[in-house]
Structure formats: C-alpha cells, structure tokens
Amino acid sequence: MIEKALKGEPRYWAWIFFLLSIIGVGFGCYLYQLSYGLGVTGMSRDVSWGVYIAQFTYLVGVAASAVMLVIPMYLHHFKKYAKVVIFGEFLAIAAVTMCLLFIIVDIGQPARVLNVVLHPTPRSILFWDMVVLNGYLIINIIVGWNTLLADKKGVPTPGWVKPFIYLSIPWAISIHTVTAFLYAGLPGRHLWLTAVMAPRFLASAFASGPALLTLLLLLVRRFSKFDAGFDAFQTLAKTICYAMIINVFLLLMEFFTAYYSHIPGHIHGLEYLFFGLHGYDNLVPFMWTSAILGVIGIFLLLVPKLRMRYDLLAVGCGAIFLGTYIDKGVGLVLGGFVPNPFEGVTQYYPTFPELMITLAIWGIGALILTILYKIAISVREETA
C-alpha cells in the first residue's frame, strides 16, 4: 500500500517538500544542540523542562484521543465511524512518534537513552511512560495497518486484530494517566500536586485530539473525494464539546481548592499563570486567550445550529485545539516550575533553535500523518 504515498499531484509534493525543508532546518538546529548542549535552549536550573516536554505532554493527549473513536466503533458498533476510525489511529501513530522524538531531543545524553531499558526502574513513572507509549505505538500500527489492508481487499478485519483493538482502549487511557503521574506525584510542585491531574489530562485530551482530527477530516473533505460524513462530524463535535466542558469544570475545581483553602503555595501557580505573581506575568495573556478560546469553542459546538455549519464547526474545533494547546502545551509545565522551590520566580523564554527543533518535530508528525492519510484516502477513494 505504501506505493500510494508516492503518487500525488504537484500540490501534494509541494507540501511534502515544505515539510522536509522545515525538518531540515530543525535538524540543523538539533545538530547544534547536540554539539553545544541543552544550553542552546531557554531552560535553566529553575525551569528545567520547557517547550519540548510541554509538546510531549500535549501530544500524548492527542494520541490518546483515538480511543474516542475506537470505543463507539468497536464497543457500541457505531457504524458512522467505520470509515473514520482509521484516521484517528493514524493520528495516534503520528502523535506518539512526535512524543518519543520530543523526549529524545529533551534528553541531555541522547546516546544513553537505552539506559531506561537496560536498567529498568519500576518505581520511576518515566519508565512506565516509556512502556505505555511504545506499546501504544505498536498497537496502533498493528491495528491501523491491518484494518486498512482489510478495507483495501474488501474483507472484514482479521480476527486476530480484534484483541489488539480492545487492548488499545485501556492502553490509550493509560498513556495519558501515566503521563499525568509524571507530574502529579512530585512533592513541592504545588500546581502539579493534584489528584485531578490525570482526569483533567484525559478530559482535555478527549477534547483536543478529536478537535484536531475534525480539522484534519475537514481538510481531507476539501482536498479529496473522501467525506467522513455529516453524522460522523456531528458526533465528533459532541464528544469534543462534552470533554471540554468536563475539562473546564476540573480547572474550576483547581481554582476552588487553591483559593478557598487559601494556602499560598497552592495559589502561586495559578496566580502566576492567570494574574501574574510578584509582577511576573508573561503567560497571563496566553492563559486568558486559552480560557476565552475554550468558552468560544464550547459555545460553537454546543449549539446544534452552529455546530451543523461546517465553517463554524471548524472555528469551534480550532478554538478548542488552540485553547487546550496553550493550557497544556505552554501553561502546565511552566506554571509548575516558575514559582520555584524557593518561592522565587524565574521566567522562561524558548530560544530560536529550541523553537525550530520543536517545529521540525511537528513537521515530522505532519509528514507521517500526510503519508498515512494519503494512503488511507487513496484506499477509500478506490473502494468508495
């Protein structure tokens, strides 16, 4: 099937070469980082994780969201997702690959990364994160590829794939739960030390991932003959909307706990993000943008008349994608670090090489996604 990725219009190739050029620039920056060290980034002793780990955290959510299609399709036989679920699985493959790449570029000694496998440490959550992420990647490759292969041949998905499909459901939950545990179990980091971290991660994931998927399917609908179908779009939009409402609800819980208990340490993280702490407020405009985008997104997807218009559906999904991205891909990591263990404030600004490397990894994700979607669309167009 892979040959289908090698045939395309000039527009397709232009896009591929555009992505390759971004990847090339980022790769150059990565070589620079390898030779100089992580000193090329804006990270410091106080803010020791930055944009890389933030992207990783966000993309784990995008990857986990495939389950929002797999559950209706395979547990409830919701046939309207039959042609769409593969796109969710391929998005998961691209997202997990990006997650793993973000870990690699964030590590100070990438050549030693196998130490995690050579010296397995079950008490470290990072060990389990490695296990669940790689497992999820393999499961999705197995399921996605074989489903598409069966589609192409016009036969039902082979029986041996079924157990993997069912396994992918709890596994998807596990990847984001374990990623939340990376943060939630750390003493002295008040913003992260919260029991709703994992539930909130899942809620925001089930909003942001399907929102991205909807945007991608709208693009596919526009640029190819494949249409996911009105009903599939509407159901996806409802999933996104409810997940986002739960996400906002859980965020409000955090505000209540911090501000009603009035414990200074618990307030500081939220204060820094949303109001500014001791005059440091570089994230305040971002966090309020995120909050406003979340509300706009919920409104557009909640009201049926608005949701049914494809343009407003796109705006709503875009708002939620961007809103959750700012919240988790920017605010979460920095909010935990910036009021530091000495109750001081060290702000963080990513550097140019850091941003280019980040962009390149998104480029690699987009490239993987483009190729996989190209194959899937070609198969769909043939069998349509």
Add this chain to the structure above:
Amino acid sequence: MSMDRREFIKIAGLTSLFGAGASGAFQLLEPGVLDASTHEEHGHGDAAHGQAEEQASGPKVRWAMIVDVRKCEDPEVVKRIVKACHTAHNVPDFGNPKDEVKWIWADTYEHAFTDSANEFMDKGIEHLPFLLLCNHCDDPPCVRVCPTKATFKRPDGIVAMDYHRCIGCRFCMAGCPYGSRSFNWRDPRTVLKGKPPNPDFPTRVRGVVEKCNFCVERIWKGLQPACVEAAPNVLTFGNLADPNSNVRQILRTRVSMRRKPELGTKPSVFYLV
C-alpha cells in the same frame, strides 16, 4: 564542634570496606545491606540473617550535616565554604544564572524556609545567609523518580549521582522540592580551563545532572567534607545513627530546623538559628 577524629575514621573505614566489597557503586542498596556485607567480612555470615538483625537495629551510619546559621553572618565565611566545595568538585562557573551549576550556596531565610517565614520575623534572622545544599533526604523524591537509578541512596544515607548512568532527563530536578540539583546545560569543562582542575575529583560532561554528594570521596579516605574542613566551627558533619555522635549531641541540646518537613522527605541537613 567538629567530629572526633577517631570516631570519624572508624566509620569511614567501615563504609569503604563496604564500598570495596559491594557489587558496584551504582547498585541500589536497601538499608541493611551494609550490615549484611560486614557480616560477610567476618566469616561469610548468612546475608538474610544479617538483614533481619539489621532491621531491628537500623543502619550503623547515617551521615548528616548541621549548619550553625548565626556563624555564617560574615560573608567571607560563606564565600570560603562555597569556594572550598566548588573547587574540590570542579563545579563550573559560567557567570550567568541560566547555565548556573551549584552544589552549596546561600539564600535568605524566607527562600530557604518558604512555609515558616513571617512578616514579624526577627530582623537578625531575616538577613542571615542560609547555606543550602542537597538535603540527602531519608526518603528522597529524586531517587524515586530517576528512570535509570543514576541517582541513588547509599546505605549510609548519602544520595549519590552516577554521572555515567545519567541520561539527562532532569526528572530529579522536577522531583527535588529543595532545588538542590543542577544540570550541565553546557560543557562544564570549558570554563575550568585556565584554572587547574582538582585531579582528585572527576569533571562532568554536558547533559548530566549533578549536586552535593556530602563529599563521599573524602569520607572514603577518612576526611571531613570540604565545606566542613573550610569552616569547622560553622558546619558539623557526623553520624546520625550513633546516639553519642557529635551531631546527635548538638541536636539534643539545640533547637534545630529542617527544610519543608511537611513533605516527609526527612532531610539530613539541620539548621541551628
């Protein structure tokens, strides 16, 4: 106030015996293994038996440090202590806060004891420099989160680093509630040029985490930590497990504080105010 030299050498000798007999410095060892291995020294005693006995009595060595804060008032004292440590361990000085690496440094009471500060505080305390270093916690969160066991707790309580094992994920930095760890964002050797590095301690490479190691390499030889040697009247180093030790005597007679006790990490660095 410094430790009795005989006692010190006795303990140090015991720890180095253990170090030579154990199966490698980076193996994670539970409390009790120390005694098991000393049992073996005396005629290959049954290890399980040794461990059972150990659990009843607790470890024989538990290193700890006491900082007498009032004696740090002179900025020269702090400078001398920091310099002694950083010279002994080839700690790089990049001259900027972003790339900063430090093992021991001074900060205010308010920053060191974030939950205990109050606005009506004794002005005398407010301006004292509090020496901060790795707390060598009894229950260290950094050890818990490390995915490769590059940071580990020795049976004598020292939280140590294996620079060759560290992958530079910096999870330990996120895990440490005391901000005691530094990362080599850049090649630390570049700023050691010109100064002769201390040949007795390895320099690091970029991309690994480092921190105070309670001068484990000096204790091995029966010496006091470099900072204690630089200011023996300010810092006291000793064995917490021995009820008659210098540190236990001080802690019995003086009011002491530990940083962030509510987190349950049980630091081994105590402050006298």
